[in-house]
Amino acid sequence: MPRTSQAVIARAKDAPVELVTISVPDPGPGEAVVRVQASGVCHTDLHYKLGGIGEDFPYLLGHEAAGIVEEVGEGVTDVAPGDYVVLNWRAVCGDCRACNRGRPWYCFNTHNAAQKMTIADGEGAGTELSPALGIGAFTEFTLVAAGQCTKVDPAAAPEVAGLLGCGVMAGIGAAINTGNVGRGDSVAVIGCGGVGAAAVAGARLAGAATIIAVDLDERKLAKATELGATHTVNAGEGDVVEAIRALTDGNGADVVIDAVGRPETWKQAFYARDLAGTVVLVGVPTPDMQVPELPLLDVFGRGGSLKSSWYGDCLPSRDFPLLIDLFLQGRLPLDAFVTETVGIGDVEAAFDKMHGGDVLRSVVVL
Incomplete structure (x- = not known):
């Protein structure tokens, strides 16, 4: 059965974000539904809100996320329900010219979920959502390509681990x-x-x-x-x-x-x-x-x-587990990037703090 989920969307260019109920389809072939535990508030989300990346509104914001795999679709073997994962926005295809040359971090055909999440009720009910960077993680549940899920050690708290999903990985890489x-x-x-x-x-x-x-x-x-x-x-x-x-x-x-x-x-x-x-x-x-x-x-x-x-030229399957292990060994202070944790209703205020330079990273905890 499709799930409903509270989610943060940008309905129009430079409009305040809204908290709405969305419908998340059951995973199809090669897809996974993930229960999001935490998601960082990144400048890229603000760029989406301001119309600086595209005009495919409404956007389902959020992409620096960690959570638990809830369900997988047909043919998915790399992850299973219960796995603790960091979401990534470059799920390599394995068969483009970059992948075939042994450079998968440059993959030219990265995967996203084929199905669309939609607004469930109220204004715009049934409207398809464009998930930020193919993820859309300011929500209790999200639908992604299974290759966007990278298993990591669950000893790392989700508000820390999720930051590898974008900004921290981009900089380190x-x-x-x-x-x-x-x-x-x-x-x-x-x-x-x-x-x-x-x-x-x-x-x-x-x-x-x-x-x-x-x-x-x-x-x-x-x-x-x-x-x-x-x-x-x-x-x-x-x-x-x-x-x-x-x-x-x-x-x-x-x-x-x-x-x-x-x-x-x-x-x-x-x-x-x-x-x-x-x-x-x-x-x-x-x-x-x-x-x-x-x-x-x-x-x-x-x-x-x-x-x-591009994304720190990372290969998530290689780099995410390594960096989490370095964090757990005390060799990489990932927790120093978390300035504050906030609720799902506080994203607009987090954008204001980011714009004012008051935080390194606000993290939405669900």
């Missing part, structure tokens, strides 16, 4: 997977919100010797220091590029991670890296943003790599 940060490297992270702070933690985990956190907000710089930054730069107090060079013997950092995703910060990252250094763009730009003018000779002459990081 930007440093370790995309940036290939190694022991003794120098790293600069521009923008120290949730993703940037995670990139700092990832650089520390990888053994970087110098980790420079850059932000306008002293509160975020303080948190970055707690997570492993060796130096901080307030971007409002001088030239960011020169500050990073001054902290790296005048050379620039081996890896510079742009966790903001604006033309100005990307250009700073480009010039703040050492010769043959690496720039990693993990902050998500809006569609109107353009790469700033750069002399082509500078692109050639500085060498190195200019990379974008």
Whole structure:
């Protein structure tokens, strides 16, 4: 029998979110229903609400989630009812050109549930919902592709484990997977919100010797220091590029991670890296943003790599269990990213706190 569930939706562009009852279908072939236990409030959810990602309203918000598999559909063998899982939004297909070349983290045909959840009653009853990043986790139950469920150690609390579903994984992966940060490297992270702070933690985990956190907000710089930054730069107090060079013997950092995703910060990252250094763009730009003018000779002459990081270039089946194990061993402070826990009716207020820079991450506990 289809389930009904309380859920947070964005009905129209920039309208306040609403708590409604939705209908969640029984899982079909390759699908799973998950009872959500916790879901982080991410900037991506706010982008959906503001219309910055698409116009397929109404959106079922939420995607950084952990919970318990309730039911699986035909042909599902990797997870079973009762499994504790973190949800991911890149369920690899196993058969596209990237997967067949042994690079599944670049999968070009990731899976989502084929069926749609709908508004159950009231205004717009029967309207199909677009789940954020194919998940939609601000709800008691959600329907996903079974490949979006990654089993992890249940000893990790859901409000912590779920953060790997997006922002924390994106930041850690930007440093370790995309940036290939190694022991003794120098790293600069521009923008120290949730993703940037995670990139700092990832650089520390990888053994970087110098980790420079850059932000306008002293509160975020303080948190970055707690997570492993060796130096901080307030971007409002001088030239960011020169500050990073001054902290790296005048050379620039081996890896510079742009966790903001604006033309100005990307250009700073480009010039703040050492010769043959690496720039990693993990902050998500809006569609109107353009790469700033750069002399082509500078692109050639500085060498190195200019990379974008999709979801931290992660492979959930590999990375989620590993990072949870590191957390449980006390080697990765995932719990430091949880500023507060809130109820399902508090998402709009959590967006306000996020916009004001008052939290690293609010987490909805169901």
